[in-house]
Amino acid sequence: TISKLKGEEEIEKVILRDGREIETDMLVIAVGVIPNTDIVRGTPVEVNRGIVVNSKMETSVKDIYACGDCAEIHDSILGVRRVIPLWPVAYLGGRVAGFNMCGIEREISFVTSMNAMHFFDYYIITAGVNTDDEENFEILRKLEGENYRKIILKDGRISGFILAGKISRAGILLKLMKEKTDVSSFKEELLDDDFGFLKIPPELRWSLLAEKVKLGVVYER
Numbered sequence: 600t601i602s603k604l605k606g607e608e609e610i611e612k613v614i615l616r617d618g619r620e621i622e623t624d625m626l627v628i629a630v631g632v633i634p635n636t637d638i639v640r641g642t643p644v645e646v647n648r649g650i651v652v653n654s655k656m657e658t659s660v661k662d663i664y665a666c667g668d669c670a671e672i673h674d675s676i677l678g679v680r681r682v683i684p685l686w687p688v689a690y691l692g693g694r695v696a697g698f699n700m701c702g703i704e705r706e707i708s709f710v711t712s713m714n715a716m717h718f719f720d721y722y723i724i725t726a727g728v729n730t731d732d733e734e735n736f737e738i739l740r741k742l743e744g745e746n747y748r749k750i751i752l753k754d755g756r757i758s759g760f761i762l763a764g765k766i767s768r769a770g771i772l773l774k775l776m777k778e779k780t781d782v783s784s785f786k787e788e789l790l791d792d793d794f795g796f797l798k799i800p801p802e803l804r805w806s807l808l809a810e811k812v813k814l815g816v817v818y819e820r
């Protein structure tokens with residue numbers, strides 16, 4: 600743990616509690632998220648790290664819903680329940696909770712962690728699992744100049760990815776991940792900077808594209 604920062608104009612080194620000193624070019628500070636569940640403390644509503652909800656965003660008590668950073672939800676990719684403190688999850692969860700509270704049954708269909716960020720002119724997108732566990736996952740990596748791509752596969756399906764530098768068409772990877780598409784036959788292409796729909800075998804490409812579009816009308820799932 601860092602106990603002191605040292606430097607004149609900028610941070611030059613950090614001093615750890617055990618006395619060690621580490622020189623730095625840059626200091627990145629990260630904090631976690633602790634869900635605020637005070638509102639249900641002392642009630643029968645089940646709380647683990649967050650307020651436990653099902654796919655309808657309903658808590659363990661009928662007709663009581665939770666969503667957003669305070670909720671603990673099933674992660675579609677990791678297959679476990681966890682707090683996913685991100686805007687899209689809060690938005691989708693809120694929408695689903697709202698429908699159900701009005702008596703219109705809706706379930707949240709795909710939830711996992713996703714992050715998009717940029718440092719100066721450098722862009723990064725991540726989604727799903729991020730691991731170096733080569734025993735349980737197949738991990739594809741490619742570093743070319745400033746561009747980095749890492750794709751994490753399980754049983755031929757995308758469990759997660761990191762794109763850094765050139766991040767265009769991340770949405771296609773996300774779609775393949777969401778649909779649990781078997782990408783084994785074109786997995787090496789996923790590492791190409793110019794990976795896109797045209798690199799997907801035609802029969803699969805059309806089924807992915809056609810899914811929501813009928814006679815030019817896009818239907819909600």
Ligand SMILES: Cc1cc2nc3c(=O)[nH]c(=O)nc-3n(C[C@H](O)[C@H](O)[C@H](O)COP(=O)(O)OP(=O)(O)OC[C@H]3O[C@@H](n4cnc5c(N)ncnc54)[C@H](O)[C@@H]3O)c2cc1C
Pocket residue numbers: 666667668669683684685686687689715
């Ligand atoms: C610094 C920072 C950067 C982030 N960047 C990203 C990002 O890049 N991408 C991303 O997807 N997510 C990001 N997030 C996460 C995102 O902001 C949250 O996931 C999202 O706002 C959660 O929505 P929420 O409605 O659950 O909670 P909040 O947005 O926190 O809203 C809760 C609201 O409830 C109010 N409130 C609390 N207690 C009470 C009470 N007792 N009575 C009445 N009102 C109360 C609070 O004041 C607040 O307005 C970031 C979060 C932080 C802190």
